Amino acid sequence: xxxxxxxxxxxxxxxxxxxxxxxxxxxxxxxxxxxxxxxxxxxxxxxxxxxxxxxxxxxxxxxxxxxxxxxxxxxxxxxxxxxxxxxxxxxxxxxxxxxxxxxxxxxxxxxxxxxxxxxxxxxxxxxxxxxxxxxxxxxxxxxxxxxxxxxxxxxxxxxxxxxxxxxxxxxxxxxxxxxxxxxxxxxxxxxxxxxxxxxxxxxxxxxxxxxxxxxxx
Amino acid sequence: xxxxxxxxxxxxxxxxxxxxxxxxxxxxxxxxxxxxxxxxxxxxxxxxxxxxxxxxxxxxxxxxxxxxxxxxxxxxxxxxxxxxxxxxxxxxxxxxxxxxxxxxxxxxxxxxxxxxxxxxxxxxxxxxxxxxxxxxxxxxxxxxxxxxxxxxxxxxxxxxxxxxxxxxxxxxxxxxxxxxxxxxxxxxxxxxxxxxxxxxxxxxxxxxxxxxxxxxxxxxxxxxxxxxxxxxxxxxxxxxxxxxxxxxxxxxxxxxxxxxxxxxxxxxxxxxxxxxxxxxxxxxxxxxxxxxxxxxxxxxxxxxxxxxxxxxxxxxxxxxxxxxxxxxxxxxxxxxxxxxxxxxxxxx
Numbered sequence: 342x343x344x345x346x347x348x349x350x351x352x353x354x355x356x357x358x359x360x361x362x363x364x365x366x367x368x369x370x371x372x373x374x375x376x377x378x379x380x381x382x383x384x385x386x387x388x389x390x391x392x393x394x395x396x397x398x399x400x401x402x403x404x405x406x407x408x409x410x411x412x413x414x415x416x417x418x419x420x421x422x423x424x425x426x427x428x429x430x431x432x433x434x435x436x437x438x439x440x441x442x443x444x445x446x447x448x449x450x451x452x453x454x455x456x457x458x459x460x461x462x463x464x465x466x467x468x469x470x471x472x473x474x475x476x477x478x479x480x481x482x483x484x485x486x487x488x489x490x491x492x493x494x495x496x497x498x499x500x501x502x503x504x505x506x507x508x509x510x511x512x513x514x515x516x517x518x519x520x521x522x523x524x525x526x527x528x529x530x531x532x533x534x535x536x537x538x539x540x541x542x543x544x545x546x547x548x549x550x551x552x553x554x555x556x557x558x
Numbered sequence: 559x560x561x562x563x564x565x566x567x568x569x570x571x572x573x574x575x576x577x578x579x580x581x582x583x584x585x586x587x588x589x590x591x592x593x594x595x596x597x598x599x600x601x602x603x604x605x606x607x608x609x610x611x612x613x614x615x616x617x618x619x620x621x622x623x624x625x626x627x628x629x630x631x632x633x634x635x636x637x638x639x640x641x642x643x644x645x646x647x648x649x650x651x652x653x654x655x656x657x658x659x660x661x662x663x664x665x666x667x668x669x670x671x672x673x674x675x676x677x678x679x680x681x682x683x684x685x686x687x688x689x690x691x692x693x694x695x696x697x698x699x700x701x702x703x704x705x706x707x708x709x710x711x712x713x714x715x716x717x718x719x720x721x722x723x724x725x726x727x728x729x730x731x732x733x734x735x736x737x738x739x740x741x742x743x744x745x746x747x748x749x750x751x752x753x754x755x756x757x758x759x760x761x762x763x764x765x766x767x768x769x770x771x772x773x774x775x776x777x778x779x780x781x782x783x784x785x786x787x788x789x790x791x792x793x794x795x796x797x798x799x800x801x802x803x804x805x806x807x808x809x810x811x812x813x814x815x816x817x818x819x820x821x822x823x824x825x826x827x828x829x830x831x832x833x834x835x836x837x838x839x840x841x842x843x844x845x846x847x848x849x850x851x852x853x854x855x856x857x858x859x860x861x862x863x864x865x866x867x868x869x870x871x872x873x874x875x876x877x878x879x880x881x882x883x884x885x886x887x888x889x890x891x892x893x894x895x896x897x898x899x900x901x902x903x904x905x906x
Contacts, residue, residue, distance in 0.1 A: 463649035466609055467663040467714065468638040477665070481653045557694040558652045 342528055349516060350529075354536055356430045356512035360502040363434045365495050368441035372494075373487065375401070375442060376449025377475055387461065387471045401443040409440050409501050413508055433510030437501055445494050452486035453479050485556035492548025496541050503537070513537060559750045560585040560608060560718060565617035567603050567774075577603040578614065579774040585767075590744050590751040592765035592782070594758060594797055600774040601754040605720050608752060609641045610634055622717055639667065642711030646723035648703040650695040650710075657682070657691040660709045667714065678713060685709045685739065701732035708739065712747075719743070721753035725760060737763045758797040762786065762863050770794045783866045787833050802861055804829065804870040810856065814902040824901035825876045826886060827856075831895040832869035841892060845875065849885040852876040854905065876905045 375397065381387050382394040407415070413436040417427045420435040456479060464478045480487070503514025513533045521530025560583075567578040577600045585591040595601040606612040607619055610626050619626045626637055650659050660681060664674045682688045685705040695703055704724060711719055721740070725733040741764045744751050755761065761768050761782060769779040770793060777791045786802065789795045799805070806814075817824055830841065845851050857872040875882040889896045 457647070457649065459645055459647055459649040460651060462611055463643070463645060463710075464662075464666075466611060466638060466641070466643040466720075467666055467710075468635040469666050470632075470635060473666055477662070478651065482651060484653065555653075557654075558696050 342532070346520070346526075346529060346532075349520070350513075350532055350536065353511070353513045353516040353533070354540075357499065357502050357514070357537075357540070360430050360433050360437060360505065360510070360512055361495060361498045364437035364441050364498055364502075365491065367434070367438040368445045368494060368498075369491060371438075372442040372445030373449050375446035377453060377479065379446060379450040380453045380479070381471065381475065387465075387474055401446055404439065404443040405447070409436070410504055412436055412440055413505060428509040430511045433502065433505035433508075433512070437498055437505065440501060441494060441498060444497065445490060448490035448493065449483070449487055452483045452490055455486065456482045485552045485558075488548060488552040488555060492545060492552070495544045495548070499537065499540055499544070559587040559622060560752065561618075561620040562604075562607070563618045563620070565604070565607055565614045565619065567600075567607065567612060568615045577774050578607070581617070581774075581776055583769060583776065583779070585750060585752055587750055588744070588748050589766040590741070590753065590764050592761040592768040593752070593754045593771055594756065594761055594768060595754070595771035596756060596793075599771045601756075601771050602722065604771065605722055605752060605754045608718075608720055609638055609643060611643075639663070639714045640716050641718045641720060642714065642716035643720040643722065644704065644707040644711050644724045646726050648695070648700075648707045648727075650703060650706055652695055655692050655694055656687055656698070656706050659695065659706055660691075660713050663710060663714045678709075681709045681712050684712070684743070699732075700728050701735060704728065704732075704736050705739070708736075708743070712743065712749075716749070718750045718752065721751060723755060724753065726755065726757065733760070734763075740764060758801045762801055762861070766864065770797065781864075783833070783863050783868070786861075786863050787831065787868055802859070802868070802870075804831075804857070804859070804872070806857055806872060816900040816902055818900060820879070820901045823904055825874050825879075825904040826882055827872065827874050827899045827902050828886070828889070829897045829899055830869075830871040830873065830889070832867070832871075833894075834866050834868075841889065841894065842871075842873070844888065845885045848888065849881040850877060851881055851885050852905065872899070874902060874905070 379394065379397055379401070382390040384391055416436055416439065420432050421427045423435050424432040426432050460482065461474055461478060464474050469477070502510065502512050503517065506512050506515030506518055509515070513536060517530055517533040520526045521533060562581055562583040565578055565581040566576070569575040569577060581604060593601050593604060603612055607614045608621065610619065614627065621637070622640060624637060626634060629637060651662065654662065657678065660678050661674045664677060669677070682691055685708055687702065687705050687709065690698065690702060695706065698706065725736050728736060737760065740751060743749050753760070753765070765782050767780065768782050768785050770777045770791065772793050777793055778785065785794060786798055789798055814827070816827070820826065842853050845853050854874045854876060855871060856874065858870065860867060860869040875885050886898065
């Protein structure tokens, strides 16, 4: 492999990492609170608000039902508004984040719903406010599974970010398509696949170890 | 301390369920009050009404002079700090150590780390968990988990402790030790305890007074000794028979050839009940000596309920029928209860 190709692969890897990290952070900032809201506003929960819950649930479902490659194209005007451009890694972060938020929110919702309601009742019997219950009961009790959720999300975002390459998003996916597929450079194709496998393995290993360390059950 | 007035709870839905129907109860300061009922009787709903985890559909819940049903959400949260609660499945936070679980209610109140430590150290000692304070709940046995639950409930110095089937998930020995701990706390700290259970032995062990609930209604209520010795309702009798048996097994009755009438060759079969002081009366000796009767004892037992002795005997008064009749009359003059079950083949 030429030095040029190696440099290309390094840049591509960094681009992929950049897209994944930015959209993961954004998705955590918005998706985890959304997941919490989906739980606490559900019927019989600490901040029951069935109307809000139904609306949010519908929005989440709608976003999740659009295949990522279509979502990416469909929201180009919005992407241009937010990122100033619709091409490149920064621009790719917009659809990635938008796809990631409802994905993570649903996972977090399930994790928090798994907490035995008795624990919440116990906190209520001690005079805990809804906000205290969220911060001191729901999030700490669900933390190990939320770490698992984020791990799943990162692995998904690595693969989605490769798709972003198809519309000029940059990163490893872009390289694999342009060099590996369109120019028949099998070595580049194999190299990108190996890098992707290593990335995913690393993320999964770190995520599993961290979740295990946090799990006191 | 606690007054429940005309409490009813209705769950609206596909099928309307009336869980509680016009319940009136009063729990006095410093007593251990037991509520016993089968599952589905409404006892769980009832105890949850006391700290408003379930808001009653109508009626008032007065704890320590305040009607909780009239309070705002934040005032209610404040009032709940005076009402501790422990649960059947402990409901501890799995992500916190024993110490941090006990510290939890104090953290909610915004106490400083040093204040929390000062408050918790003696409580961990009372429940005997000082050595396990850095363990996580998953590393503890059921009994230890319930001790953490008790310590957590005590941390905010409550005036009332609610126990929701607190021993139902524990083995008999552990149940014993938890009940002893609750009794200790009640005596030493003057804490009022309300407990619900489906196990009569829990009531017998520690409750001063008891209410029997069925179908959302309080069937009967009274001091534990009174209810144990003079149950009025069948449900109560069933509960009592689970811990105190005073019936002969059916096989034994068959063998005895029980008659309704005192015919020739039979002798009266008598059930005697003693409560408290009357257990000291030498009844059997009196029957033997004064009336020359051969008293055969078929069944007997003595229980201690709240330090009161409760004894039961089933005897046959063998001997001359006239003497037996005099013996029966004599028994009636004594401060004990008696009942002629029937007449069985005499032994002489």
